[in-house]
Amino acid sequence: MDVCLIGAGNLATQLGLALTEKGHKVVQIWSRTASSAAELASKLECPYTTEISLIYAGADVYIIAVSDQAIEEVLGMRSWGSALVVHTAGSIPMDILAPYCTNFGVFYPFQTFTAAKTVDFDRIPVCIEASTPQNLEFLSILAHSLSQNIRIVDSVQRQQIHLAAVFVCNFVNHLYSIGEELLLEKGLDFDLLKPLILETADKMVAHSPQSSQTGPAVRNDTNVINKHLAMLADHPDLKNIYALVSERIIQKHK
Amino acid sequence: MDVCLIGAGNLATQLGLALTEKGHKVVQIWSRTASSAAELASKLECPYTTEISLIYAGADVYIIAVSDQAIEEVLGMRSWGSALVVHTAGSIPMDILAPYCTNFGVFYPFQTFTAAKTVDFDRIPVCIEASTPQNLEFLSILAHSLSQNIRIVDSVQRQQIHLAAVFVCNFVNHLYSIGEELLLEKGLDFDLLKPLILETADKMVAHSPQSSQTGPAVRNDTNVINKHLAMLADHPDLKNIYALVSERIIQKHK
Numbered sequence: 001m002d003v004c005l006i007g008a009g010n011l012a013t014q015l016g017l018a019l020t021e022k023g024h025k026v027v028q029i030w031s032r033t034a035s036s037a038a039e040l041a042s043k044l045e046c047p048y049t050t051e052i053s054l055i056y057a058g059a060d061v062y063i064i065a066v067s068d069q070a071i072e073e074v075l076g077m078r079s080w081g082s083a084l085v086v087h088t089a090g091s092i093p094m095d096i097l098a099p100y101c102t103n104f105g106v107f108y109p110f111q112t113f114t115a116a117k118t119v120d121f122d123r124i125p126v127c128i129e130a131s132t133p134q135n136l137e138f139l140s141i142l143a144h145s146l147s148q149n150i151r152i153v154d155s156v157q158r159q160q161i162h163l164a165a166v167f168v169c170n171f172v173n174h175l176y177s178i179g180e181e182l183l184l185e186k187g188l189d190f191d192l193l194k195p196l197i198l199e200t201a202d203k204m205v206a207h208s209p210q211s212s213q214t215g216p217a218v219r220n221d222t223n224v225i226n227k228h229l230a231m232l233a234d235h236p237d238l239k240n241i242y243a244l245v246s247e248r249i250i251q252k253h254k
Numbered sequence: 255m256d257v258c259l260i261g262a263g264n265l266a267t268q269l270g271l272a273l274t275e276k277g278h279k280v281v282q283i284w285s286r287t288a289s290s291a292a293e294l295a296s297k298l299e300c301p302y303t304t305e306i307s308l309i310y311a312g313a314d315v316y317i318i319a320v321s322d323q324a325i326e327e328v329l330g331m332r333s334w335g336s337a338l339v340v341h342t343a344g345s346i347p348m349d350i351l352a353p354y355c356t357n358f359g360v361f362y363p364f365q366t367f368t369a370a371k372t373v374d375f376d377r378i379p380v381c382i383e384a385s386t387p388q389n390l391e392f393l394s395i396l397a398h399s400l401s402q403n404i405r406i407v408d409s410v411q412r413q414q415i416h417l418a419a420v421f422v423c424n425f426v427n428h429l430y431s432i433g434e435e436l437l438l439e440k441g442l443d444f445d446l447l448k449p450l451i452l453e454t455a456d457k458m459v460a461h462s463p464q465s466s467q468t469g470p471a472v473r474n475d476t477n478v479i480n481k482h483l484a485m486l487a488d489h490p491d492l493k494n495i496y497a498l499v500s501e502r503i504i505q506k507h508k
Contacts, residue, residue, distance in 0.1 A: 067473075068475070068477070068478065069475075069477070091478050091481060091482075110446065110449070110450060111449060111450055111453055112450060112453055112454060112457070112468050114457070114461070114466065114468070116461070117457065117460070117461070119453065123449050124449055125446050125449060149449075151446065153442070156440065157440045157441070157442060159481075159485065160436055160437065160439065160440040160442070160485070161437065161442065161446065163436055163482050163485055163486075164432075164433040164434075164436040164437050164447060165433075165447070165450055165469075166469055166470065166471075166482060166496070167429045167432045167433050167436070167496075168429055168430055168432075168433035168447050168450060168451050168454070169450050169451070169453075169454045169468070169469065170467070170468060170469030170470070170471065170472070170503070171429055171469075171495075171496075171499045172426050172429050172430075172451070172454055172455075173454055173457075173458070173463050173466055173467055173468070173469075174463070174467065174471075174499055174502065174503050174506075175421045175422055175425055175426050175429070176422055176426075176458050176463035177463040177464050177467070177506070178418075178421045178422075178502075179418040179419075179421050179422035179463075180418075180462070180463060180464070182414055182417055182418040182421070183414065183415065183418050185414065186410065186411045186414040187411070188407070188411060188414070188415065190462070190463075192364065192379050192405065192415065193418060193419070193422050194458070194459055195364070195365060195377050195378055195379060195403070196364060196365055196366060196419055196422060196423050197422050197423070197426070197455050197458065198455055198456075198459070199365055199366055199373065199423075200366060200422070200423045200426055200427055200455070201426075201451050201452055201454070201455035201456075202452075202455075203366070203368070203371060203427075204427070204430050204448070204451065205448055205452070206371070207368070207370070207371070208434070208444070209427050209428070209430035209431040209433075209434060209444075210431050210434070212368065212427055213424070213427055213428060213431065214366050214367075214368070214423070214424060214427070215419075215420055215423065215424030215425075215427075216345075216420065216424070217424065217428075218424070219321075221322070221323075223322070223323070224322065224345050227345060227413075228345075228417050228420060231413065231414070231417055232417075237498075237501075237502050237505070238502075240498055241425075241495075241498050241499060241502065242420070242421075242425075244491075244494055244495050244498060245425045245428055245495060247491075248428065248491050248492075248495065249424070249428050251491070252428075252431070
């Protein structure tokens, strides 16, 4: 299929690489930032533009992979006719596209993307939604060419998935940061935590997180909890997080 | 070496299996609970007892792997003479052993253990501390026979490591649980989150968590943050956790 990528950030980069690898053709890239557009265009060996009026007509699908705030602005910069236009945002309803396009949908690869790290699309869940059954079928074929894990989800479900992702990815990553900060304070390095972090993630592939819960809170071990709270006396923000999460674990497991 | 295991829980089980595999001999197991002692004894093909007075003298090391609260009680139930006695607890200072033993130390394999899942000890950091250089050398040899990753840490450092572990393991696991709860509410399953969870953990092997932070908070995207807080209106506990962790990410990255 001929794909036009609107955006050249982390998601657009990984999506462009995966589409090209699977035999699709990225016919053009648009980005407001010439350097980003040029960099991705050189990776994908395709043309780019920073002028939205110069985007070719005739691509099979226009994939908007810009920041949430920029989606409507980009949509309004051009008339899309009957072209199929999709956005890739977890937290934005599909209907945001309705005033601008006749054929539209959402193509949401559910993963965390950083430009530096190539991800294997094969197992990434791709959540799709579309304005018509025909558009849904088109997106389903496109998604299946990238991944074995396709889900048809509506906008309410997708927003919930995005909210869950904030907990299991963004907040989890910040807890890793907190672990690093705590070790550095006592002259220890983050490497020490890596086997534990990997095991904790690995465990939930086979066991539900509810049944895998360990630690002082699930044992309601107030001695250890109070000792930890005292150790965090100089970090009121961490102390609050510790108390709140412990309390929730205690409530959920009592 | 001849090892006597005091305790038959998750840690004692994994430790007993690893020691046996590496050619050490578990000469005896003690547990207050006969069924646990018998089960582990059958796995390790060794004798067991529930009577602490019947523990053999003459083992090279007595490894206490009972719950934190039970350590002192177990220590007081018997006289240990000049035997080398170690505990395995992250949050308990080494000196707790001093009133009961002449030769003592700490042998703290830094991992999360569940009885059902066999862990590969090879890369698990083992944190050791001892009352004399000779005891430290003995524990170092024992630790090196199990793992390539040995750390000599004092009790203050070990308690900090344990505190960090609560954040990166116990709290992280609870965030996984929260993700599962949120998806179930909208008829979605936890499997959807697994690729994201694994990628988030995998990423920090090569990239520092501070530099890998993604999500609405690090972008200070108040639109998405406020939408998520509104979605959590019926879950005040989750709303508080969301607000507190987001606020810390914003502060750390501004």
